[in-house]
Amino acid sequence: MALGKDYVTQECSIARALEVVGERWTLLVVRDAIYGVRRYNDFLAHLGIPRAVLSARLRTLTEEGILEKRRYQESPPRDEYVVTERGAALWPVLRALGRWGREHVDAHRLRLFLHADCGGEVEPYGKCAACGTLVPVADVVMVPGPELDSAPADPVSRALLRPKRLLEPLETEPPQPAH
Amino acid sequence: MALGKDYVTQECSIARALEVVGERWTLLVVRDAIYGVRRYNDFLAHLGIPRAVLSARLRTLTEEGILEKRRYQESPPRDEYVVTERGAALWPVLRALGRWGREHVDAHRLRLFLHADCGGEVEPYGKCAACGTLVPVADVVMVPGPELDSAPADPVSRALLRPKRLLEPLETEPPQPAH
């Protein structure tokens, strides 16, 4: 369903995957979710996505079991979207895309991914260059690369400048008290 | 440009990649090109994509240097689209998507990828399970898996049932002489 009329004739697991995550914005929402973004307004600020499209993507990703909608406070009722194991399994897809983007579109090293246990760099296929382990997503620490903008406009990008473990919730700055 | 209004706010190589190959149908066209499909009508038959959309994708993929348009006969003038090195570099992305699709959407093993030199199976991250080499795309042989439809309707799918090396041109059946 994800692509309106889907790739029905395709007997291929690539097409199956793209039916679920191939729509515009979808993989960027998943990327942000893996980066630890969980709240509607944070996705909104970081992605610059239209609200209606974000609502639609969050709904279908939740239906597909890639995100899980979770009440994090009553009164006022507030929900957050947490990436599931199924969603985290998309990490290799994102690494592969990121590698291709860096090598074939734009050579900047914007973010580095390090192994939390040993500090070694995690290679695109998930192995730690230092100790050789296949690093699970939860043990990856993301740090800004040398060429990443160090003073971005939106608060979510700023929060993502601090080294942080993937999957852990992102902590954004508390809102400034009014003037 | 590939996504109309593109992901401009995104300082991220994943977003960069998706600007180029994130549109509907694009990755499936690249997949087919890596499988050896080269001709307009073969893409058409295999993908079931609207002609106008196929024309648009072939044009932008050519402009992006992912495919190369090549005259294969004069009189009548006929062109084919051959995947470039830049396009073949998307193979890991497609493998990662295919793996996710198989593990998290639909468990069928539709195609197997073997190392041409030793016959071992090529793992999702490109290593041969038998001999351990990181297998270049050109040395991958694709064979139908046990659960792939053995009598598909379109001639391109039928041609893809025979074991074939990736990147090598696909040979479709010659058209049947009229009744």
Place this chain on the structure above:
DNA sequence: AGACATAGGTTCAATGAACGAACTTACGAT
């Protein structure tokens, strides 16, 4: 009490992309 702020949405009109059918071009074969 009233005004404003916050989080997480929905609604809607305008635009843009995808769809599918029909048509075109340039040839070769019967």
Place this chain on the structure above:
DNA sequence: ATCGTAAGTTCGTTCATTGAACCTATGTCT
């Protein structure tokens, strides 16, 4: 002269995306 083929283009309809405005429930400031 007609048919067939490969590689397209054109066009009207439908569907998706966009951005702005609005809505709801609650908490906070004065």
